[in-house]
Amino acid sequence: MNGWRAFQLGISRTIRYWWVVLILFGVNLLSALSLAVLPAGSLASQFGHRIAIQAAADGVDAWLVVETLMSPLSSGALGGQSVLELANWLQQITLLGLLTALVLPLLAWLPAAFLTGGLLLTYVEVTQPFRWRRFLWGCWHWWGAFLLLGVMQGILVILLLLPLTGAVVGLVAIAGGWSAWVGLPLLTVVVAVGLAWIEGARIAAVLGGMRNPFHALGLALRFTIRHLPAVGVLYGLALALLGLLHILFRGLLLPRLPLDGWLLVLVVQQIFILARLWARLVRLAGGAALYRDSRIPRAADPPAVVHRRDDPRGYAQTGQPGGGSFAAQTSPGQPAGQSQGDGAKDSVAKR
Amino acid sequence: MSNHKVHQGRPAGFWAEAVILLVFVFLSGLACLLFPVPAAAHPPVQSSPPDVASYTITVTLDAEAKRLTARETITYLNTTATPIPNLVFHLYLNAFRDQNSLFLREGGPMHRGHGWDPNHPGWIRVTDLRLADGTVLTLAEIEDGTLARADLPVPVAPGERVEIELEFQAQLPRIFARTGYADDYFMVGQWFPKLGVWEDGGWNAHPFHANAEFYANFGTYDVAITLPDSYITGGTGLPVSTVDHDDGTQTVRYRAEGVIDFAWTASTRFREAPRIVDGIELLYLYLPEHEWTVERVLDAAEAAVTCYGRWYGPYPYARLTVVDAPDDGQGAGGMEYPTLVTAGPMSMLGLGSGLIRAEMERSLELVVVHEVGHQWWQSMVAFNEAEEPWLDEGFTDYSTLRVMEKVYGADTSLLDAGQWEMGYLQIHRMQYLLSPRLPMYGPAWEFGMMEYGVATYSKPVLSLTTLERTLGEERMMAIMQTFFQRYQFDHPTTEDFRAVAEEVSGQDLAWFFDGLVYGDGVLNYAVTDVSEHSVTVVRQNSPNSQLIVPTEVLVIFADGSSLLEAWSGAESEMTFTYADRPPVRSAQVDPEQKVVVDLCWADNGMTRRFQISPWLSLVVRLLYNLQNGLLVMGGL
Ligand SMILES: [Zn+2]
Numbered sequence: 001m002n003g004w005r006a007f008q009l010g011i012s013r014t015i016r017y018w019w020v021v022l023i024l025f026g027v028n029l030l031s032a033l034s035l036a037v038l039p040a041g042s043l044a045s046q047f048g049h050r051i052a053i054q055a056a057a058d059g060v061d062a063w064l065v066v067e068t069l070m071s072p073l074s075s076g077a078l079g080g081q082s083v084l085e086l087a088n089w090l091q092q093i094t095l096l097g098l099l100t101a102l103v104l105p106l107l108a109w110l111p112a113a114f115l116t117g118g119l120l121l122t123y124v125e126v127t128q129p130f131r132w133r134r135f136l137w138g139c140w141h142w143w144g145a146f147l148l149l150g151v152m153q154g155i156l157v158i159l160l161l162l163p164l165t166g167a168v169v170g171l172v173a174i175a176g177g178w179s180a181w182v183g184l185p186l187l188t189v190v191v192a193v194g195l196a197w198i199e200g201a202r203i204a205a206v207l208g209g210m211r212n213p214f215h216a217l218g219l220a221l222r223f224t225i226r227h228l229p230a231v232g233v234l235y236g237l238a239l240a241l242l243g244l245l246h247i248l249f250r251g252l253l254l255p256r257l258p259l260d261g262w263l264l265v266l267v268v269q270q271i272f273i274l275a276r277l278w279a280r281l282v283r284l285a286g287g288a289a290l291y292r293d294s295r296i297p298r299a300a301d302p303p304a305v306v307h308r309r310d311d312p313r314g315y316a317q318t319g320q321p322g323g324g325s326f327a328a329q330t331s332p333g334q335p336a337g338q339s340q341g342d343g344a345k346d347s348v349a350k351r
Numbered sequence: 352m353s354n355h356k357v358h359q360g361r362p363a364g365f366w367a368e369a370v371i372l373l374v375f376v377f378l379s380g381l382a383c384l385l386f387p388v389p390a391a392a393h394p395p396v397q398s399s400p401p402d403v404a405s406y407t408i409t410v411t412l413d414a415e416a417k418r419l420t421a422r423e424t425i426t427y428l429n430t431t432a433t434p435i436p437n438l439v440f441h442l443y444l445n446a447f448r449d450q451n452s453l454f455l456r457e458g459g460p461m462h463r464g465h466g467w468d469p470n471h472p473g474w475i476r477v478t479d480l481r482l483a484d485g486t487v488l489t490l491a492e493i494e495d496g497t498l499a500r501a502d503l504p505v506p507v508a509p510g511e512r513v514e515i516e517l518e519f520q521a522q523l524p525r526i527f528a529r530t531g532y533a534d535d536y537f538m539v540g541q542w543f544p545k546l547g548v549w550e551d552g553g554w555n556a557h558p559f560h561a562n563a564e565f566y567a568n569f570g571t572y573d574v575a576i577t578l579p580d581s582y583i584t585g586g587t588g589l590p591v592s593t594v595d596h597d598d599g600t601q602t603v604r605y606r607a608e609g610v611i612d613f614a615w616t617a618s619t620r621f622r623e624a625p626r627i628v629d630g631i632e633l634l635y636l637y638l639p640e641h642e643w644t645v646e647r648v649l650d651a652a653e654a655a656v657t658c659y660g661r662w663y664g665p666y667p668y669a670r671l672t673v674v675d676a677p678d679d680g681q682g683a684g685g686m687e688y689p690t691l692v693t694a695g696p697m698s699m700l701g702l703g704s705g706l707i708r709a710e711m712e713r714s715l716e717l718v719v720v721h722e723v724g725h726q727w728w729q730s731m732v733a734f735n736e737a738e739e740p741w742l743d744e745g746f747t748d749y750s751t752l753r754v755m756e757k758v759y760g761a762d763t764s765l766l767d768a769g770q771w772e773m774g775y776l777q778i779h780r781m782q783y784l785l786s787p788r789l790p791m792y793g794p795a796w797e798f799g800m801m802e803y804g805v806a807t808y809s810k811p812v813l814s815l816t817t818l819e820r821t822l823g824e825e826r827m828m829a830i831m832q833t834f835f836q837r838y839q840f841d842h843p844t845t846e847d848f849r850a851v852a853e854e855v856s857g858q859d860l861a862w863f864f865d866g867l868v869y870g871d872g873v874l875n876y877a878v879t880d881v882s883e884h885s886v887t888v889v890r891q892n893s894p895n896s897q898l899i900v901p902t903e904v905l906v907i908f909a910d911g912s913s914l915l916e917a918w919s920g921a922e923s924e925m926t927f928t929y930a931d932r933p934p935v936r937s938a939q940v941d942p943e944q945k946v947v948v949d950l951c952w953a954d955n956g957m958t959r960r961f962q963i964s965p966w967l968s969l970v971v972r973l974l975y976n977l978q979n980g981l982l983v984m985g986g987l
Contacts, residue, residue, distance in 0.1 A: 032977035051956025057965035062777040070784035074950040079894040083877035083954040108984035173703040262968040
C-alpha cells in the first residue's frame with residue numbers, strides 16, 4: 001500500500017467511526033472545563049464589576065499586565081490599602097497557573113493513553129461493528145503500555161526536541177530571518193519522523209497484540225525505515241492537512257472574529273479543536289491501514305492469543321486483534337494478507 | 352567645590368533587577384551633536400550663545416595603540432562676581448584606569464549591560480600645564496584622579512579671561528561607558544581635560560560617578576584631528592578643513608560654536624548617509640553591516656528634529672550627526688553630545704536584533720529620537736546633569752515619548768508584533784512601579800542603579816505626561832516652549848522650571864513639584880461603590896504623604912446618558928448622588944487615563960451589574976487555550 005492510499009483510508013475510516021472523534025473531543029472539552037473553573041471564578045470575583053475586564057476582553061492590554069505584575073510593589077507603596085488587592089489576586093492566579101501546569105500534562109496524558117488503545121483497536125478491526133465493550137477493553141488493555149510509551153515520548157521530547165527547538169529559535173533570533181528557512185523545515189522533518197515512529201509503535205502494539213513498548217518501538221523503527229516512502233507520504237499528507245487547518249483557522253478565521261462575539265468565537269474555536277483531533281486520527285487510522293497491509297519483521301513475542309480469555313467474544317469470533325501481517329509473521333512462510341484493509345481475512349490466515 | 356557621596360545601591364529583588372536591566376539597556380544615554388555655524392540658510396539662534404569656556408585642540412590618534420597625544424588651549428571667562436583662585440579640570444578617562452575609580456566602585460565593571468575590560472583600561476595624563484604667558488602650573492589629582500586642581504599665581508578677576516595651555520596623552524579604553532574603541536572604530540568622548548563650571552564662588556565639578564553625566568559652560572571648540580587617511584570621521588560642529596599629509600595621515604579640523612562639549616568618531620568602515628531637513632543636514636555615519644538601519648534612523652532623526660523644532664524652538668546648528676555603534680561596541684551607542692549623537696540597533700526589551708530588523712521593536716528609532724531630544728534638553732538648555740539629572744533625562748524622554756506616540760502609535764510605540772503590543776509609556780509605568788515613592792529630585796550619585804532609572808527617566812516621564820494631560824497639551828507646550836526659549840544656552844534649575852510652569856499655566860503646581868519632584872507622594876484613584884443612585888470614589892496615598900491631582904469622574908446611566916464630573920481629588924472619599932436620574936450603569940474616575948502616575952488604573956472603573964459578556968469572552972479564550980494545551984501535551 002502506498003502512502004496516498006493509506007491517507008485515503010485514514011480519512012474514510014475516521015469518518016466511518018465518527019464517534020471516536022467525538023469521544024476524544026468530549027474528553028478534551030471536559031478536561032479543559034475542569035481546569036477553567038477556578039480561574040474563571042477568580043476572574044469573576046476580582047473583575048466581574050470592573051470596567052478593566054472590558055479592556056482585557058478587547059485584547060491583552062499592556063498596562064493591565066504591567067499593573068498586575070507590579071501590584072505587590074504598588075500596594076506596598078500605598079501602605080497595603082489597595083482597592084482591588086491585585087497583589088493577592090496575582091498570587092492566587094499564579095498558584096492556579098502552577099497547579100494547572102502540574103495537572104494539565106496528567107489530564108492530557110492519562111486519558112489520551114487510555115483512549116488510544118480503544119481507538120486503534122477500532123481502526124485495526126475495521127470490519128467490526130462498533131461495540132462499546134470492545135472499545136473499552138482496548139483502552140484498558142493497552143493503557144499501561146501506552147502510559148509507558150508516553151513517558152518515553154516525553155523524555156524524547158525533553159531531551160531532543162526541546163533543545164533542538166531552542167537551538168532553531170536561537171539561530172533565528174541571532175542570525176535573522178533567513179535561518180528560519182533552514183531551521184523550520186529541519187524541525188518539521190524531525191517532528192514528523194519522531195511522530196511516525198512513536199505512533200507506529202502504538203499501532204504495532206495493537207496490531208501485534210503486544211504490550212511491551214520496547215518491542216513495539218523496535219518494530220515501528222524497523223517498519224518506518226523499511227517503508228519510509230509510504231510512511232513519509234502518509235505523514236506528509238496528514239501533517240499538511242493539520243497545517244492547512246491551522247492556516248485556515250488561526251491565519252484566516254480566528255483573527256477576523258469580533259473579540260466581543262464570544263459565542264461565535266466559542267463555536268469556531270471548538271470546530272477547530274474538533275478538526276485538529278480529526279486530522280490526528282486520520283494519521284493514526286492511515287497508519288493502522290499501512291501497518292496492517294505491510295509485511296514487517298517477525299514479532300519476538302507470539303501475539304497474545306491469551307487475550308481470548310479477556311474478551312472471549314471479540315477474539316473467538318473475529319480472531320485476535322493482531323490478525324494482520326504481524327500475526328502472519330508468526331507462521332513463517334505463510335504470506336500475510338494483502339491490502340484489503342479488513343481484518344477478517346488476515347485473522348483467517350492466522351488460524 | 353566638588354562634593355560627592357558614594358551611594359550604596361540598595362539590593363533589589365532579582366526580578367526587579369531583571370526588569371531594570373531590560374529597561375536600562377535601552378533607557379541609557381543618547382547622543383546629539385549640535386553644531387552652530389552661522390549660515391543664512393539656517394534658522395537664527397534664539398539668543399546668541401555665550402562664549403565662556405573655549406577650547407582649541409590639536410590631537411593625533413595613534414590608531415594602533417589607541418592613544419591620543421594632544422595640545423590644548425583653553426580660554427575661560429569669569430562671568431561671576433567672585434575671583435577665580437584656581438582651576439579644576441575633569442579628567443574623565445581616569446574613571447577607567449583601574450577598579451579603584453569611583454565610577455567602577457559605584458557601578459561595578461558593567462555599565463548599561465556592557466563590561467569594562469581591565470586589560471584595556473583608559474586613562475589621561477596631563478604632561479604640561481602653563482598659562483599663556485609661560486607660567487608653569489602644578490596640577491594635583493583629586494580623589495580618584497577624575498578631577499585635578501591647579502592653583503593660579505593671580506586670581507582671575509570678574510569679567511577677565513584666563514588662557515591656559517596644556518599637553519596631554521590619553522589612552523582610550525576598549526569601548527565602555529560611551530567611549531573607547533572596538534577594532535578600527537573609535538568613539539571619542541570625555542577625552543580631553545575640561546574645566547568645571549565656576550559659579551557661586553566655587554568650581555562646580557564632581558568626580559566622575561557611575562550614574563552622573565556632565566555639566567559645562569558654553570564655548571567655541573576648534574579641534575584638529577590627525578589620523579590615518581583611511582579613516583572617515585565625524586565630530587561636533589562642522590569639518591572646516593581636511594589636509595592630507597605625505598606620511599599617509601590626514602588632519603581634519605572641526606569647529607563648533609555655542610556648545611558645551613566636543614566628541615568625535617572615526618572608523619575606516621563608516622559610510623555616510625546624508626539628508627537635508629528644513630535646511631539642517633542630518634548625517635548618519637553607519638557601518639556596512641547596519642545598512643538596513645539607514646532609512647529608519649534618518650526617518651526617526653527627521654521626525655525628532657521636526658517635532659522638537661516645532662514644539663520648543665528651531666535647531667540652530669548646520670548639521671546633526673548620528674553615529675552608528677558596532678555590534679561588539681554597543682557601549683558606545685545611545686549617547687548625546689552637542690550636534691552628535693550615537694545610536695545602534697540595541698534591543699531595549701533584550702529580544703535580540705531580529706525583532707528590530709522586522710520593525711516589530713522600535714528600540715532603534717527610540718534611541719535616535721531620545722538622543723536627538725538631548726540637543727534641546729542638555730546641549731542647548733544645559734542642565735547640571737550631575738546634580739539634577741531628572742531634568743535632562745526627564746525632559747528628553749518625555750519629549751521622546753511624545754514623538755514616538757505621534758509617529759508610531761501610542762500602543763505600538765515600542766513593540767508592535769501582531770497580538771503583542773506595547774507602548775513606550777508602559778515600560779515607564781513598569782519601571783516607575785518598582786519604586787514609586789522615590790523623589791525624582793536629587794544628585795545622580797545618590798541613586799542606586801535601579802533608582803536612577805526610576806528617578807530620572809520613568810517618574811519624570813510619567814509626571815510630565817500627567818502634567819500635560821491635566822493642563823492640556825497646548826498649555827503644556829507653551830510652558831515647554833517658554834522654558835526652552837528663556838533658558839536656551841543657559842543653565843536652569845528645577846526652580847527655574849517651576850517658575851515658568853506656574854507663570855505660564857497660571858496655576859499653583861505644588862502637586863507636581865512638592866508631590867512628585869521633591870516629594871515621595873503616590874496616588875491611587877479608585878471607584879469603590881456603584882449603586883443605583885450613587886457613586887463613591889476614593890483617593891489613596893502612601894501613609895505619610897499626600898498627592899492630589901485634579902481629575903474627572905465619568906458616570907454613565909442606564910439610559911446611555913452620561914455625566915463628566917470634575918473632581919479636585921481634595922476629599923479622600925467622595926460620593927456623588929443622582930436621585931433624579933436613571934439608575935447608574937457605571938462610573939469611572941480619570942476615564943481618559945490622564946493621571947499616568949496613578950498606581951492602579953484597573954480599579955478606576957466599576958459597573959453596577961456583573962459584566963457577563965467580557966467575562967465570557969475571556970473564559971472562552973481561556974478554555975480554548977487549555978484545550979490547545981491538552982491537545983499538544985496529549986501526544987495523540
Ligand atoms: Zn538621555
